[in-house]
Amino acid sequence: MPIRLAIVNDYEVVVRGLADMLRSYSDDFEIVELNADTAVASSVDIALYDTFAQTQGDGDAVSQLVANPLVDRLVVYTWNLGHVLSQASVAHGVAGYLSKSLTGSELAAALRAVVDGEVVVSPDPGRTGAVIGGDWPGREEGLTAREAEVLALITQGRSNAEIAERTSLSINSIKSYIRSCYRKIDARSRSQAVLWGVRHGFLPDRIRVQDPD
Template structure:
């Protein structure tokens, strides 16, 4: 990681969607003297040790935590932080039981995120207050330019991956009727009338994962 500012925290961003990773990296860019994103070669296993692996929960299997455990067990990540909009008490408790060093809200602005990462790096366990506001200016996600909210986009991404409503409920910890309501809303926004049409729209608009970044942390290609 040549060119890293002296004393800057190195952070690896873990999410399967390039637009999400780039969005977080863009948020952090003005604070490059304090936090530097470690670029991971998508064709090579992780070799450099990073200060923090930041696991972005967008359309990721956050609820089973197998991927988070992979990061925690990998010596190339000194600390592991969840970056999420989902503060269901069971998810927060499971993450803490696994031993994450931080559970940070996507409602944090860039400065607050950097400060939280610095606190984690200093040895604190940081758990954000459950968000009471939206985070329209935080990061990026597929479908944002088409007017989809973060949650609508996440559900569409899961649907595009072939998940059933029941699987979406299990992964997001939302109630079944809430998931159905989000689906109806996103159908209106993308002007489709069926699940098949929604999946086709999702495939055309970047809702399939670009990479399996967690595979690097398992030592694979």
């Protein structure tokens, strides 16, 4: 029987991008829901939670997914792989804490191991761990995944301190991403960046797609 999977993130482009990454493994996985800012409503073996512009693996959203009786196991898909955060996530009931530097085949293998009862935690690849799969708003405009995440949180009205807390990045790193992001979108102020973000799909979506093709 294929593994029943729900993909969870507040951005439609993100959940669809992750679904596309697993499309070559349709014999092993049945993606029964794509969820953007909605709760999982079908019984699934795994809810795969992408942390793009979300709280991390030790946050309330993860706790709610762990408590959802329709979710058998929860897997966090992230680039924040520090030991403290990954262990805190496992302590919250996360069964997999997986790196966005995994290839599609590596991600599929890790999800199979989780269903087999293993707790799978990716090691921290450090600065060499580039994002490989998935998608994010602003990619076509040349924004990196991290720049897009910071811009998404700016568009949501988050302060630099709130963005740092949510992304587990330092304030200096946040400021650096903001500067590089502004250059790429030709914004000279935060209000211009917010307006650009609203016009280019950086506000959270609200969809549930059941049994996506």
